[in-house]
């Protein structure tokens with residue numbers, strides 16, 4: 001049951017620190033080494049991989065987009081990310097040295113299932129990242145890393161998303177370790193930061209009140225845009241998806257660098273724009289997004305800015321500023337996605353919609 005929460009989604013958002021901790025549990029040992037029990041691919045097979053293709057749908061696809069940044073950085077293996085529904089029908093290039101990573105909470109998504117069947121027919125290896133023990137996708141895969149998120153009842157994915165990210169990070173670090181591409185120091189350091197992330201997520205959850213208020217003040221919004229760079233870009237896509245599916249408000253996510261190539265034409269007086277800002281420790285990225293915020297604000301946008309603790313450079317251009325705890329940029333989605341989830345759910349509730357059961361949607365999509 002809901003255990004005192006108004007909706008399952010609220011409960012599941014609150015469970016995220018635990019869900020991430022459970023997904024890490026037993027996989028990281030004290031010496032900064034990783035152990036993935038369900039990795040039924042030999043180290044030799046993993047060393048032979050020349051390309052990774054992530055296939056998934058919806059929110060799981062957004063997790064895959066973020067995984068690309070992390071896995072490529074840590075392993076130097078090229079990663080493509082593709083919507084499962086597109087992949088199957090375009091004659092993708094697959095060999096036995098391609099690792100296909102299928103991400104699926106339910107393990108029953110038909111598009112993703114069809115994609116891995118196709119990959120296996122082409123003799124590629126398939127690794128599933130899945131939340132549901134014994135479901136079809138992991139059964140049909142060569143290896144599986146389970147996310148230990150526990151059951152997710154709310155149709156909109158929240159804790160499943162954070163645990164999918166966690167599993168993707170683990171897989172990336174494991175590959176780096178096995179392939180010896182990066183000196184172990186980096187793997188060790190990131191593992192420590194990852195182990196600290198549940199506390200950072202819990203801290204983020206403690207700060208939600210202003211986001212709730214903001215969301216409830218925005219029931220008149222017709223369109224909301226989301227902008228980000230680097231891993232902030234998939235986060236923008238995820239924030240927009242949450243708002244569409246829950247609040248039925250038109251929302252779009254853009255790479256902030258694309259603004260001047262088109263979307264900036266949409267900016268008008270009072271248009272709400274949510275911007276995810278990377279750490280100021282990445283000055284090149286940070287400076288660019290600050291100028292993006294200035295550009296849209298100068299055209300009248302109402303800027304809702306999510307930035308790291310201590311980042312006050314953005315304050316003069318933010319109509320609303322929300323700080324998240326510091327994490328390295330690749331891990332920032334673990335904290336910066338949380339306000340986007342809460343924002344969408346609160347706005348939907350304020351509009352009188354059923355947060356757990358949005359119209360026209362099913363929890364697991366078993367048709368193509």
Ligand code: F6R
Pocket residue numbers: 057058059060061103104105106107108109112155156157158241242245363364365
């Ligand atoms: C969005 C959402 C969906 C799912 C997608 C894939 O909140 O829940 O976009 O992420 O249908 O589902 P799984 O992960 O079960 O394959």
